[in-house]
Amino acid sequence: MKNKKIFVLLPSGIALRNFAFTSFNDVAKTKNLDITYWNSTPFSIAEMGYNEVRLTNIKTHWLTDILKNARKQIELNLNIKNTGDTTYNAYRFPAKNNTLKKFIKNVITKTFILLYSSEKGLEKVKNIINKKERTTAYYQSCIKTLQKEKPDFLFCSNQRIGTAIAPLLAAQDLKIPTATFIFSWDNLPKATLVVNTDFYFVWSDFMKKEVHKYYPRIKSDQIVITGTPQFExxxxxxxxxxxxxxxxxxxxxxxxxxxxxxxxxxxxxxxxxxxxxxxxxxxxxxxxxxxxxxxxxxxxxxxxxxxxxxxxxxxxxxxxxxxxxxxxxxxxxxxxxxxxxxxxxxxxxxxxxxxxxxxxxxxxxxxxxxxxxxxxxxxxxxxxxxxxxxxxxxxxxxxxxxxxxxxxxxxxxxxxxxxxxxxxxxxxxxxxxxxxxxxxxxCQSPQEKSTDRILEAIALISSKNKNLS
Known part of the structure; x- marks a missing residue:
């Protein structure tokens, strides 16, 4: 039986700790999975002897960063409205207006927040982000890479990075199953879920309940409890x-x-x-x-x-x-x-x-x-x-x-x-x-088995995938 080809998207260097500098690649081989790192970091995965494909043309649409910031503020507003808890305000960072460019960006951001500060408005903002990202040369580059490499599964190692949106959209448009890993224990209350994927890998049952709380549109069978490799x-x-x-x-x-x-x-x-x-x-x-x-x-x-x-x-x-x-x-x-x-x-x-x-x-x-x-x-x-x-x-x-x-x-x-x-x-x-x-x-116990659980889930999901035509 042919091994499944798994693309691990590295949109930021910090994810290297979990998925390149651990036993992740070696354990994957025991589960008939071939890992290829889709890498945007300055670090060379190939020098470690692992399969690597470099991300190219990495540039999001000019409006994406503005909409990403607006999305976060809207989510925090909705969290306060839904819970009556103003603690969520502590997750905001003061906007800097020390240049004309930053001032203009902040004005546009505030306009989107004013116009779309509702559940339906939030979904519209996300849809606009996706629409704009699909118009970029970066998205087209991702499409070409995926068509050439034909992975069975795309796993995003960090859910909060804007440059991960286009690769995931490209995979979804090509009917490649996708998942993202919730990177840190405090990320969900902070409204940092920037990407939409087919599956969401979380640290624990506690974090799964947080996903249900903040993102009720995500179904229970889309959430996979794995733990995190960072403690292994x-x-x-x-x-x-x-x-x-x-x-x-x-x-x-x-x-x-x-x-x-x-x-x-x-x-x-x-x-x-x-x-x-x-x-x-x-x-x-x-x-x-x-x-x-x-x-x-x-x-x-x-x-x-x-x-x-x-x-x-x-x-x-x-x-x-x-x-x-x-x-x-x-x-x-x-x-x-x-x-x-x-x-x-x-x-x-x-x-x-x-x-x-x-x-x-x-x-x-x-x-x-x-x-x-x-x-x-x-x-x-x-x-x-x-x-x-x-x-x-x-x-x-x-x-x-x-x-x-x-x-x-x-x-x-x-x-x-x-x-x-x-x-x-x-x-x-x-x-x-x-x-x-x-x-x-x-973090799901035993903590030292997190990599096993992640790869078992990937193997199960990718086994249901049809090859690209």
């Missing part, structure tokens, strides 16, 4: 180095045990360096009392600033930075992409640190995979870089409502940090059990 490396003991080897490679003090400070980007946490300062100060005090602790700083991969440097210099004996192994093409967020080496580095960082602290990050799930705790900062700095920013807004986001009580250790003030560190070290909290419960809610 944590269950691979073969990639974990010895503590001595890890400490030596990153110049860690062999006499100390390290706690990971996981940084956020400057928009999410503008005062992150001050939280690092507070945490280092607490560690310094504990060390005078006989503790032998250090901080391993893993900054956000998209944070290019030097904002932590003064704090690192101030606490040279405590803080060691272990930078993520991401590649940066043009010093912008959307041209950053992970590497296979960073998957290994992250797993080893978790294995060789006691626990993690951050601001509202999904790193809680990475550490839960190792049965280790997570602390969330939960107080505002007295002097803030942005006076309008409020840390407490973060924890009011919709996706945090799934969190069971006690799943994280809240650091409620700078003075609170010392006692919370001691409580973790002395195992006086059941936070790990609750964190694992949350992990199971958010």
């Amino acid at each position: 490396s944590h269950f691979n003991s073969a990639i974990i180095k010895s503590k001595d080897a890890f400490y030596t490679e990153y110049n860690l003090n062999p006499d100390k045990n390290y706690i990971c400070f996981s940084g956020d980007d400057i928009t999410t946490s503008p005062d992150d360096p001050k939280y690092l300062d507070d945490f280092a100060k607490a560690i310094s005090v504990l060390n005078t009392r006989g503790y032998k602790l250090g901080i391993l700083l893993r900054r956000s991969p998209v944070d290019f600033s030097g904002r932590y440097n003064p704090i690192i210099d101030k606490y040279k004996d405590i803080i060691v930075e272990v930078a993520p192994k991401w590649q940066n093409v043009n010093n912008t967020w959307n041209t950053m992409f992970p590497t296979k080496e960073d998957n290994i580095l992250l797993s080893n960082t978790i294995a060789h640190t006691l626990f993690v602290v951050n601001l509202g990050s999904s790193m809680i799930f990475d550490y839960a995979a190792f049965n280790k705790a997570c602390g969330y900062f939960n107080y505002n700095q007295e002097e803030q870089l942005d006076s309008a920013w409020d840390i407490h807004v973060c924890y009011k986001y919709i996706h945090f409502r799934s969190m069971p009580e006690g799943a994280v250790i809240y650091l409620n003030s700078a003075e609170d940090i010392e006692s919370k560190i001691i409580s973790v070290l002395q195992n006086t909290t059941n936070t790990i059990e609750q964190a694992n419960s949350w992990f199971d809610t958010i």
